[in-house]
Amino acid sequence: xxxxAGALLLATAxxxxxxxxxxxxxxxxxxxxxxxxxxxxALAWTWLRGEPAIEIRRxxxxxxxxxxxxxxxxVTATGGARRATPVVTLVDPIxxxxxxxxxxxxxxxxxVRRAAYRLxxxxxxxxxxxxxxxxxxxxxxxxxxxxxxxxxxxxxxLPHVEPIPxxxxxTGSQPLAGHAGRPAAxxxxxxxxxxxxxxxxxxxxxxxxxxxxxxxxLVVRQDEEPRQGRVTVALDVEQSRAAAATFEAMVSAAxxxxxxxxRRGDIVRLVTSANExxxxxTGQAAFDGLLELLALVHxxxxxxxxxxxxxxxxGSDTLVVVGGDLPDEVVASIGRRRARRHGHxxxxxxxxxxxxxxxxxxxxxxxxxxxxxxxASFPATWAAGVA
Numbered sequence: 001x002x003x004x005a006g007a008l009l010l011a012t013a014x015x016x017x018x019x020x021x022x023x024x025x026x027x028x029x030x031x032x033x034x035x036x037x038x039x040x041x042a043l044a045w046t047w048l049r050g051e052p053a054i055e056i057r058r059x060x061x062x063x064x065x066x067x068x069x070x071x072x073x074x075v076t077a078t079g080g081a082r083r084a085t086p087v088v089t090l091v092d093p094i095x096x097x098x099x100x101x102x103x104x105x106x107x108x109x110x111x112v113r114r115a116a117y118r119l120x121x122x123x124x125x126x127x128x129x130x131x132x133x134x135x136x137x138x139x140x141x142x143x144x145x146x147x148x149x150x151x152x153x154x155x156x157x158l159p160h161v162e163p164i165p166x167x168x169x170x171t172g173s174q175p176l177a178g179h180a181g182r183p184a185a186x187x188x189x190x191x192x193x194x195x196x197x198x199x200x201x202x203x204x205x206x207x208x209x210x211x212x213x214x215x216x217x218l219v220v221r222q223d224e225e226p227r228q229g230r231v232t233v234a235l236d237v238e239q240s241r242a243a244a245a246t247f248e249a250m251v252s253a254a255x256x257x258x259x260x261x262x263r264r265g266d267i268v269r270l271v272t273s274a275n276e277x278x279x280x281x282t283g284q285a286a287f288d289g290l291l292e293l294l295a296l297v298h299x300x301x302x303x304x305x306x307x308x309x310x311x312x313x314x315g316s317d318t319l320v321v322v323g324g325d326l327p328d329e330v331v332a333s334i335g336r337r338r339a340r341r342h343g344h345x346x347x348x349x350x351x352x353x354x355x356x357x358x359x360x361x362x363x364x365x366x367x368x369x370x371x372x373x374x375x376a377s378f379p380a381t382w383a384a385g386v387a
Contacts, residue, residue: 006042006142009035042142049145052088052136053080054107056149060119060129063153064288067160067252071119073100073129079107089135090149094120095128119155124251124295127155158291159248162256162379166264167318167349167386169229195219230280231261232269232316234309235323239299242324246353247299253351253378254322255294261318262287270294271312273303280315306333318347326352331369349386 002010013035020028057076065071075090084106093099100117107113119127132150137143195211198218211219235254236242242250258268262281270278270290276297278290305323321334331350338348349368357373370385372378 001144001146002039002043003137003141003144005140006039009142010039013039038140039142042138042140045138046136046143046145049086049136051145051147052085052134053082053109054078054085054088054134054149055080056090056132056134058092058130058132058150058153060153060155064156064158064292065119065121066158067121067124069121071121071155071157072116073119074116075102075114075132077104077107077113077115079109079111082109084108086136089137090115090132091135092117092130092132092150099129121157124157124159124248126296127157129153129155156292156295158295159255160252161259161291162252164256164260164379164382165386166260166266167231167257167320167347169318169347195221229261229264229266229318230269230316231258231266231318231320232271232312233258233261234305234312234319234321235270235272235294235297236303236305236321236326237272237274237297237300238303238305238324239301241326242299242353243355244299246324246355249372249378250322250324250353251294251297253353253372253382255291256378256382257320257322257351258287258290258294266318269312269316271308272297273305273308274300275303275308277312306330306337309334310337316347319349321348321350322353323350324353325355326350351382351385 013032016028016032016035019025020032055078057078059074059076061072061074073092075092077090079085085104086106088104088107090102090104091099092102102115102117104113104115119129130150130152131148133146134149136145195208196219198207198220202220206220208219208221233254235250237247254270258270262268268281268287268290270276270281270293274297276293278286278293281287281290305321305326309319309321319338323330331352334350335348349370351370351372353372355374357375368385370381372381
């Protein structure tokens with residue numbers, strides 16, 4: 001195929017041929033013919049040269065990266081068994097755009113060249129890299145031969161996660177304690193609870209020997225089971241309640257809250273007002289899926305936060321709602337419904353990202369409301385609100 005320079009030279013030849021025919025100027029015919037001949041020789045050179053004998057290995061590390069973190073594409077080129085390659089250019093599109101262009105010097109048989117470039121991770125979302133192609137130009141840069149050398153790769157840029165404390169659990173929570181949960185929750189705790197007589201099947205390592213000696217019978221130590229709460233994080237995706245930049249802060253906040261409770265050992269669930277639901281997350285792969293959902297979530301024109309919450313918060317002892325400029329009546333409605341189901345131990349925290357510099361103070365609040373005003377730090381506002 002012709003390069004841009006080759007196409008321009010061919011167009012120049014056509015432009016010279018027109019006045020040469022009209023005016024009968026032999027010199028212009030010679031120039032036009034020479035231009036066509038050069039382009040033809042360039043095409044013949046690239047065709048006869050064939051595809052370069054080169055093997056490309058491309059590695060993307062990592063394929064899941066948080067916003068602002070470093071992600072690299074590493075390319076290893078190995079020369080084939082035939083003659084040395086010419087100068088080649090590796091082209092790796094990113095999301096259909098131009099992407100990266102890597103120029104490699106000639107590679108002899110068995111020689112290895114390495115190159116790398118960084119991926120853009122300024123915004124969350126999905127990146128499609130490739131397919132990578134190799135380009136070989138003729139010495140004049142008029143013709144080009146292209147071949148695909150690496151397939152398409154998908155990279156997910158996850159939302160930024162801030163180190164924040166988890167929301168305090170309400171007293172008397174864990175309505176589903178003892179039910180199926182995270183594998184780590186099956187271990188015995190390390191806080192002493194009581195002593196009890198030994199029964200067949202108890203671990204002999206749990207025997208409390210001083211008490212056994214005084215009682216004359218085997219006594220085992222009963223430790224307190226580690227706490228494991230159930231936390232639902234609800235994200236409001238109503239487009240009218242948050243601008244694009246504000247929504248990105250909301251997504252980061254939802255990811256930070258979910259990660260804080262996951263680190264604490266809680267079972268986490270994520271729902272959105274567009275009726276997206278991860279279900280209860282009990283394993284690392286499922287939590288990675290939760291973060292991926294947040295990486296791909298977007299605002300919608302129509303959603304129903306109250307309806308979604310009415311069907312998803314029943315099994316959670318803690319509910320964290322992350323929204324934009326939620327009206328006071330919506331916040332009050334969520335609080336009343338939560339209080340009816342859970343009594344005074346509602347375990348509800350509502351985070352609002354407001355578009356005004358002064359937080360609102362609505363009357364009759366039955367739960368914790370944290371207002372993040374423009375210019376304020378979410379981690380600091382959250383920490384103060386849950387303290």
